[in-house]
Amino acid sequence: MAADKLSTRHLLGIKDINLNDIELIFETADNFKEVINRPIKKVPSLRDITIANIFFENSTRTKLSFELAEKRLSADVVNFAASSSSVSKGETLIDTVNNILAMKVDMVVMRHPYAGAGQFLSRHINAQIVNAGDGAHEHPTQALLDAFSIREKLGDVAGKKVVIVGDILHSRVAISNILCLQKLGAEVMVCGPTTLIPKHIGALGVKVEHDLIKALNWCDVANMLRIQLERMDIKYFPTGREYSMMYGLNKQILDNLNKEIVVMHPGPINRGVEITSDVADSKQSIILNQVENGVAVRMAVLYLLASQNDK
Amino acid sequence: MCNPSAMQKRTLLSGQKLQITIKRLCHQLIENHIDFNNTVLIGIQPRGTFFADRVHQELSDILKTDTIKKGHLDITFFRDDFRRKDGLVTASSNTIDFIIEGKQVILIDDVLWTGRTIRAAMDALLAYGRPESVELMALIDRRFSRHLPIEANYIGLQVDSVDSQKVKVSWKENEGEDKVILLTDKQ
Numbered sequence: 001m002a003a004d005k006l007s008t009r010h011l012l013g014i015k016d017i018n019l020n021d022i023e024l025i026f027e028t029a030d031n032f033k034e035v036i037n038r039p040i041k042k043v044p045s046l047r048d049i050t051i052a053n054i055f056f057e058n059s060t061r062t063k064l065s066f067e068l069a070e071k072r073l074s075a076d077v078v079n080f081a082a083s084s085s086s087v088s089k090g091e092t093l094i095d096t097v098n099n100i101l102a103m104k105v106d107m108v109v110m111r112h113p114y115a116g117a118g119q120f121l122s123r124h125i126n127a128q129i130v131n132a133g134d135g136a137h138e139h140p141t142q143a144l145l146d147a148f149s150i151r152e153k154l155g156d157v158a159g160k161k162v163v164i165v166g167d168i169l170h171s172r173v174a175i176s177n178i179l180c181l182q183k184l185g186a187e188v189m190v191c192g193p194t195t196l197i198p199k200h201i202g203a204l205g206v207k208v209e210h211d212l213i214k215a216l217n218w219c220d221v222a223n224m225l226r227i228q229l230e231r232m233d234i235k236y237f238p239t240g241r242e243y244s245m246m247y248g249l250n251k252q253i254l255d256n257l258n259k260e261i262v263v264m265h266p267g268p269i270n271r272g273v274e275i276t277s278d279v280a281d282s283k284q285s286i287i288l289n290q291v292e293n294g295v296a297v298r299m300a301v302l303y304l305l306a307s308q309n310d311k
Numbered sequence: 312m313c314n315p316s317a318m319q320k321r322t323l324l325s326g327q328k329l330q331i332t333i334k335r336l337c338h339q340l341i342e343n344h345i346d347f348n349n350t351v352l353i354g355i356q357p358r359g360t361f362f363a364d365r366v367h368q369e370l371s372d373i374l375k376t377d378t379i380k381k382g383h384l385d386i387t388f389f390r391d392d393f394r395r396k397d398g399l400v401t402a403s404s405n406t407i408d409f410i411i412e413g414k415q416v417i418l419i420d421d422v423l424w425t426g427r428t429i430r431a432a433m434d435a436l437l438a439y440g441r442p443e444s445v446e447l448m449a450l451i452d453r454r455f456s457r458h459l460p461i462e463a464n465y466i467g468l469q470v471d472s473v474d475s476q477k478v479k480v481s482w483k484e485n486e487g488e489d490k491v492i493l494l495t496d497k498q
Binding site: 005027033035037039040041044048073303304306 | 385389390394396399400402403404405434437438439440
């Protein structure tokens with residue numbers, strides 16, 4: 001059984017938390033998963049807490065998932081999207097957030113296009129910060145829910161082989177996943193075209209493979225990532241069609257493997273590019289389980305952080 | 312946190328006497344619920360579940376049936392002291408695989424003290440539907456110490472105690488012995 005409190009006041013990245021924290025989050029998420037499958041899916045734990053969801057970048061799943069998690073814990077929620085705010089009038093990050101905090105907000109869930117934005121904020125304001133994605137740096141709750149989904153599907157994460165396929169270079173999901181899976185004792189491989197694999201990724205202790213079939217035959221779980229065109233300022237591969245032929249996962253490839261693997265995707269899916277529809281909707285895919293688990297894991301994170309708010 | 316070794320112990324119930332108390336409580340339940348057709352037993356996690364399991368076993372033996380429904384209810388997320396006391400109370404599991412709607416519910420806990428646990432349990436219970444009625448059974452009732460207007464319908468033993476004292480209920484299943492002791496600080 002894990003220790004009974006988190007070692008950190010904020011959740012900025014998987015890098016800052018330890019194995020005990022992850023296990024405590026998972027054990028708590030197990031309870032919340034049961035809660036969200038009840039007829040009445042709400043508990044009153046955070047009824048005296050106000051949480052601001054501050055999104056400087058677009059998001060569907062993460063924002064909805066956090067908002068649902070907050071509401072199921074009975075927190076008061078305020079939403080803020082940079083595109084419709086005074087940020088476009090030239091306000092700085094600290095000013096924006098301080099103004100929101102002046103309205104007595106206890107916790108901030110933030111997504112930002114720049115790496116380290118959460119870290120920066122945590123040094124300058126009093127509220128607790130949950131990083132919902134900062135640039136190409138970290139996306140801790142996604143990594144936690146991915147590992148939680150693997151644990152649910154395969155019983156354990158330790159000893160499992162996980163390959164992350166696609167745009168590793170621009171992916172915060174990849175970095176957080178690598179750190180989280182390694183802390184839990186899994187072996188991690190990254191797979192993609194040379195241009196989309198960071199040069200020194202080996203320093204993180206991951207295997208690198210450029211042949212998709214070899215990678216898939218090695219792994220127990222394949223996490224397929226999207227090509228992040230919005231972060232690409234130059235051409236990293238000739239055409240989308242060629243990428244899809246080399247690194248796209250289709251039913252034929254899946255059926256010809258020497259074992260049955262689990263297929264994951266953090267969303268949003270570009271059907272027909274990194275993954276075909278028949279794979280995304282197949283029995284081996286746990287994509288929708290990931291979404292359901294996302295709410296439970298985020299409830300656990302918010303609940304555990306809130307429990308230490310007064311110290 | 313009190314240190315049990317630095318405390319004076321007085322046994323309130325043990326062995327056969329505890330067994331007789333449980334039997335008596337079961338007969339009181341049968342008097343009101345006859346065949347338990349529409350009645351369910353709910354033990355409150357973590358420690359009320361041992362008592363609930365024992366009551367369920369005894370009722371099943373007396374009535375020679377295996378159809379009495381029993382569940383375990385966790386109240387962690389419904390507590391009113393979240394963020395108001397040190398440390399985190401780790402949640403336990405809920406195992407209620409039947410519908411509470413329209414049922415007569417017997418909430419079962421080992422010690423009734425301030426009544427706050429029972430308040431939380433009643434809230435937690437409503438997430439599973441609207442019961443027809445809710446009754447409370449407590450093995451030990453620490454009377455005159457209530458913070459809320461809550462009383463038990465079925466009581467094993469009433470105890471007069473002060474706040475600094477502690478009542479500890481042990482069960483064969485987890486501590487090797489059936490025993491209820493009252494701990495008093497030696498100072």
